[in-house]
Amino acid sequence: MEYGQFKVEWPSMSETDNSDNILFEASQIAEQELNSDQQTAKGASNTVYHTNSSHYSDISEDDCDNLEVTKLVESTVVNSRQFGKTVSENELKDIVFSRLSPNTVAKSKWAVRTFHDWQNYRRTVATTSAIKTFQGDLLQMTKEQLNDALGYFIVEIKKQDGSEYKGQTLYELISAIQYHLRLNGVIVHFLEDNEFIGMRNVLDAKMKELSRRGIGLDKKRADIISVENEDILWKKGILGSDTPKQLLDTIFYLIGLNFALRAGKEHRNLRYGQNSHLSIHTSESGDQYLQYTEDVSKTNQGGLKHQKHKKKVVRAYENLDIPERCIVRLYEKYIRLRPKTCACDAFYLQPAKLNSKEHWYNSIPVGVHTLQNLVKNMCLRGGMTGNFTNHSLRATAATRLYNAGVDEQLIAETTGHSSDAIRVYKRTSNAQLQDVSDIIQNKRKKCKQENIPKSGIQEPSSRELSIENEHFKFNLKF
Template sequence: MNSADDELCRASQEAEASLIYNDSYFELFEASQIIEKEVQEGKTAERFYEANDGDIEKRALDSVPTNTQRRDKWAYNTFTAWAIAVNNRRGGGRKPVTVLEDMGLDELAYFMSKFVLEVRKKDGCEYPPNSLFQIVMGIQSYIKTVSKRNVEFLQSDVFEEFRQVLDGEMKRLTRKGLGQSVKKAEAISADEEELLWRSGQLGDRNPRVLVNTLLYLNGKHFGLRSGHEQRKLKHKNSQISLKTSPEGHEYLCYREDYSKTVQGGLKHRRVTPKEIEHYTGSNPARCHVRLFKKYLSLCPPDGHDDALYLQALQSPTDKCWYSRQPLGHNTLQKIVPEM
């Protein structure tokens, strides 16, 4: 195509764009003329729907899933029933419970702590730990949705003591065996995990918490669900190795050695074992890579059983937190459910 053809092509494109622009312009012009005529004739009120405050609230509520709305209403009603009962039997200088929506943060933290210790079902029985947690989350969601207040039970410093009370009560209920009739393993939700980090059940503050955290993160990131799978992890020639990417980023690589479907026999000689990579996280305190490195650095250097998870020493030192004795698969199986 020569220069003359190029000029003709550009001119054609500009003309086409001009037509499109002009068509749009005339459409807008015609619309504005119609609206101006409606204004002059006083007909605009007939054209537009008049939304009131109730409509706005309803549309905002419609964005919340129905099951969440039911949970929140159930949680609110449960708290209200408890508050009425407390106020009816109040005596001895006990502080009255005010309306949930009107409570300040300090007052809310105080009454939520008492609530999780005293709340009961209609038949007088205690709630299972997961149900208690769902009630707490429902109350938080209700306050956010209805009262338009940004309340964060699992994150705000104001609710630190409340988180400790809730964590302790859930553990007490678990020890009593409440809610353990369900055999199917349930994944820990994001809110539940946040509570575990905030309450110190996940982290590296002591030997037991560190090994529990490593087991939880290995299960979460590498799909290891049973105590037997966790017990198969090795310390030497481990399935989990620390690597560095070409860009200089550290990551953990889990390589499956054998499983029910990959057993290493003749039929599986060409089957590629599962490999999963997990890179360093943005929060160092919760970084799987950092916690893995710290755990290895605090294990005895040699002479221990070839198992990844070791028992904590009764008297750990700055350089060694763990004995040479491995944790059994039954113990490993119970760690996450008992958090």
């Protein structure tokens, strides 16, 4: 019988009484042929054919008379480079756990710890049978017990100084406990399941009570940086390119503003070198631009749910009007002053204490906490008051685009939000607020003079406007 490139003829079991030896010899011949081919084609995947079993004592001679060929089983010569290191069960769990957001996990741990502390406190003060206590771990509670316990928890929980949590914080506490349960295989839907309607009613009532008392109504948002304040940062030398620290701060500011990056984490994750997020290109018209290409972000983590997510790609073109503020030119200078060989791929590097004309930075990443406070510290040095954070750059980018009348879809592509979520970053200007007030009070506003083609309009009097063409003519009196 021919099998691939080998032809093996099997004698019937009735013609010989040493069938095991013949089968073994035949398989050895096939294996030798394969080994010979393997010598001439290194790296190829080679196949060895062998018999199903080396023992046929249970097969009768009558059955063997009808046996034309022994089934062959295909096996592959394993290429050790094709597979990675074998992992243990604990290592696999660590890989699965790594997909989770560190902030979400931290909130979940805090919520569970707070709930357990409340359980213990309630047991210590339960002096009468009228005060219910709740025993056991969250994971062991029934839905009925969870509904009951969480209702009391929402009403009684306070900050460590005795003040009330905001309604939003209570909502986040419940969500974090739900996250903990789901993470450990207990599937619940606190805001949907009928079993938790009691808890939902308590949460709703508590949030409304806090709102009536004015607790948690003011949401703390990052302030935007006006064009005037940005000019102050440049004029005071807080932004610029004369020193390693100044250039680092400026690159951080311009990248955060032009590419609308989130806080410190997306900055900290920026890579340089292989698979860099940033690259310089030239357009068909000859204009240079710096391009940011997203790989992982808060809304696009590259998992199963994000397969159809459009990758964020944003361009920042060179500023020929004010070259000293040009992001392309400053980026090139920063890259030029980095170490030629760097042990890490982090984009932001610590300024060198002893720097030269060609070497301004060490091969050490800037710490995440330092990055998180850069905008805050820059604004403080500039004499600006307000809640300025790294997130201010993102909010500023969205607000400037809104005020310029840019389409929401284009704004969303720049910031990486959905078109609906982007609206939360729109900031109302003082001029807009004044316009609203003037309209309500029926104040007269100065009308802007429109440029209307003279061919279609006669010069109006102070009380009359005449408009005509070949088809019609009419007068407006006012």
